[in-house]
Amino acid sequence: xxxxxxxxxxxxxxxxxxxxxxxxxxxxxxxxxxxxxxxxxxxxxxxxxxxxxxxxxxxxxxxxxxxxxxxxxxxxxxxxxxxxxxxxxxxxxxxxxxxxxxxxxxxxxxxxxxxxxxxxxxxxxxxxxxxxxxxxxxxxxxxxxxxxxxxxxxxxxxxxxxxxxxxxxxxxxxxxx
Numbered sequence: 001x002x003x004x005x006x007x008x009x010x011x012x013x014x015x016x017x018x019x020x021x022x023x024x025x026x027x028x029x030x031x032x033x034x035x036x037x038x039x040x041x042x043x044x045x046x047x048x049x050x051x052x053x054x055x056x057x058x059x060x061x062x063x064x065x066x067x068x069x070x071x072x073x074x075x076x077x078x079x080x081x082x083x084x085x086x087x088x089x090x091x092x093x094x095x096x097x098x099x100x101x102x103x104x105x106x107x108x109x110x111x112x113x114x115x116x117x118x119x120x121x122x123x124x125x126x127x128x129x130x131x132x133x134x135x136x137x138x139x140x141x142x143x144x145x146x147x148x149x150x151x152x153x154x155x156x157x158x159x160x161x162x163x164x165x166x167x168x169x170x171x172x173x174x175x176x177x
Contacts, residue, residue: 002164003036003152004101004171009080010039010052015132015148017057019086019154023126027115029120033059036086038147047109053086054098054109057132058118065098065110067121073109079151081176083168089158092119099168101176106168127154151174
């Protein structure tokens, strides 16, 4: 999946997400979501620098990689618009990429195993935008997320790096200003 966001607007807490979530609106446990998070939360893990980062929200945790400190997932700063991508193949792996939505190539921020307790995935198929899967419902979590979403897509299967690069080129060609 990918999303394009305003790279200057984000929160420091859970969960400005776009992606796959629980159909019930409840927290159904670890690995019941696979959504792309944008922000500077350090509630579970942190990337390199002070954020913001693109991370994977797998429910009960947002992860910049598989451990608590992931220096390879560097802060996304200095851009007006950002592209984030999350790949979730079958098996115990996931990948994160980020890029300037106005110019340049995608950068691999993480490509490796899932955090302990998040394999196998138990995705349910609901789609969320702007909040985590168990957020913002009666009796649920508060909506503390902030962000501006411009476009995104989710696809079945596992796109190649060349396909992701072509998507990034199309995003740049759209002319975000």
